[in-house]
Amino acid sequence: MEVEILDKALQKAETEGFPGGYPADIERAYFKLLRFIRDAKDERDFYAIKSLHFEKLKGDRADERSMRLNKQWRLILKIRPGSSKATVLICGIEDYH
Numbered sequence: 095m096e097v098e099i100l101d102k103a104l105q106k107a108e109t110e111g112f113p114g115g116y117p118a119d120i121e122r123a124y125f126k127l128l129r130f131i132r133d134a135k136d137e138r139d140f141y142a143i144k145s146l147h148f149e150k151l152k153g154d155r156a157d158e159r160s161m162r163l164n165k166q167w168r169l170i171l172k173i174r175p176g177s178s179k180a181t182v183l184i185c186g187i188e189d190y191h
Contacts, residue, residue, distance in 0.1 A: 096181040123163040
């Protein structure tokens, strides 16, 4: 899948280093998850890995999805369908507790 990173700090993470304020394990999990997303054929690959807890958000955020980075932190994303490939828009990382 194609990936577009909307969060400015996360855009810089691949070239300039991960933004401060996140635990070290979140940085490793984020880059591992980005590789998985880029290698995925479609959204069904996300549902196949139960430990990701890939889910659609509710209410005002119904157009967003989340994936688990660890028990506390989630990657927030949107999926924009495309003619040949969908694009995953990375919105940010959030603490769910």
